[in-house]
Amino acid sequence: MNNYERLEGMVAATFTPMDENGDVNLSVIDKYADWIASTPVKGVFVCGTTGEFSSLTIDERKAILEKWVASAAKRFKVIAHVGSNCQRDAMELARHAAQTGADAIASIAPSFFKPGTVDELVDFFAPICQVAGELPFYYYNMPSITGVNLPVDKFLVEGKKKMPNLVGTKFTHNNLMEMGACIDLEQHKFEVLHGFDEILIAGLSMGAVAGVGSTYNYIPNVYHAIFESMKKNEVETARAWQMKSIRTVEVIIKYGGGVRGGKAIMKLIGIDCGSCRLPIKAFSVEEYEKLKGDLDAIKFFEF
Template sequence: MKNYQRLKGMVAATFTPFDANGELNLSVIPHYADLMAAAGMTGVFVCGTTGESLSLTVEERKSVLEAWVKAADGRFKVIAHVGANAIREGIELAAHAQQAGADAVSAMAPSFFKPASVKDLVDFFVPIASAASELPFYYYNMPSMTGVSLPVAEFLLEGKKAIPNLAGTKFTHNNLMEMKDCLALNNGEFEVLHGYDEILTAGLALGAVAGVGSTYNYCSDIYNGIFKAMETNDLATARLLQQQSVNVVKVIIKYGGGVRGGKAIMKLIGIDCGDCRKPFTPFSEEEYKNLKTELESIHFFN
């Protein structure tokens, strides 16, 4: 892998901006990228769950990635999610990511016809990772969305035998024992990117040093503070900040969760990414009003 460096700190899972007609609105991305750079992001995770990846066409995903690579301009890393239910689409997206200048690729398990064993999962990923062989590859483990709950530590050990550029896993699961197991493999051989924003302190306490999160987009001060507090063993501060994170998450859950509710928050802070694509219901003006009121009640805008 060329110029490979482990990730550390915040990686924002980005929203995909749409216009009023539901078409890509790539003009938003340069300003969005400036916000991420100013917030101190180590990187962005493009076209993942937060980015509504499986609601996009292959060509749309390519366009979004190209826009992010250009807008990043080397200020932070760009990780391309290339997961797909169709293996040939995953291969195409991975090859494009490498050609387009992405810094890494990641893929979730197929979620319609599912792998029945770790070997099946490894075999599915081998040609996808190989198509971007110069880039680190991360297995995006998110059983709540994919329905695939195979042992991740076993995948990492077996996967490394067939996927030379396997760097680790984006671990979006609350099984912290399994997460710790992954962190301990071969004296820390694999990167484990923490994926649940509301329990970041737990992941960092177990040894993770990087996280990928959707709420990082609009709560960067909170998470930057958590990372710094945990580095200095200031648990009291970390706990207070984590509670602020939990308070925000509790609000967005009322509005459809991190994708729908989070996208609405982006509009409230000046980055209008439009509505989510169907099957999500468009956000109403009444909802925006209520969301803003609830966020004010927890001092979000302060």
């Protein structure tokens, strides 16, 4: 892999902007990208869970990625999530990501028909990686949603034999023992991207140096402070910042979680990404007011 650079710091899992008709609204992405570039965020993770990938068509996913690559204009990295229950669709997206100039690809495990063994998971991903050419590949591990809970450390070792561009995992799981085992493999050979924003401090203490998160979109300074304090071993300071993240996540959970609540927060910070696609219910005007009140109560706008 030419010019491969390991990730460090924050990667924001982007929301997919939609208009009032529920169509993808690409026009918001320029402003969104300028906002990301003005923060310490180092990259974006496009069309992941936060980006509602499973509610988008293949053509929409391609158009969104193309727009992010153009709007980012090399100011930050663009990681294309290409995962799908359909291997052929994932291959099409991986090929497209390579042609479009994305910096890396990632893929979630298929979750309708689930792989039952590490070998089955490797065999599912191998052709997807192959068509992505030189692009680094991250396995997106999220057992809470996929129901696929195979040992990631074993996957990395076995997967590397068939997928030379497998470089790590986006680890959205609170099994820190397994996370430690992945980080420790062959003297930190693999990247482990922390995936649960509200416990970032725990992942960093295990040795992770990068994270992918939805809340990095709107409180990047909070997470930047956590990364910086942990680098300096200032654990109490990091913990105080982590509590601000926890208070924020408590609020988004009240409004339906990181995708629904987070998308509404994007509007409140001035980047209107509209509503989510069904089955995630749209926000009402009253709900936006209530959300703002709850965020005021935790002093969110002063973070």
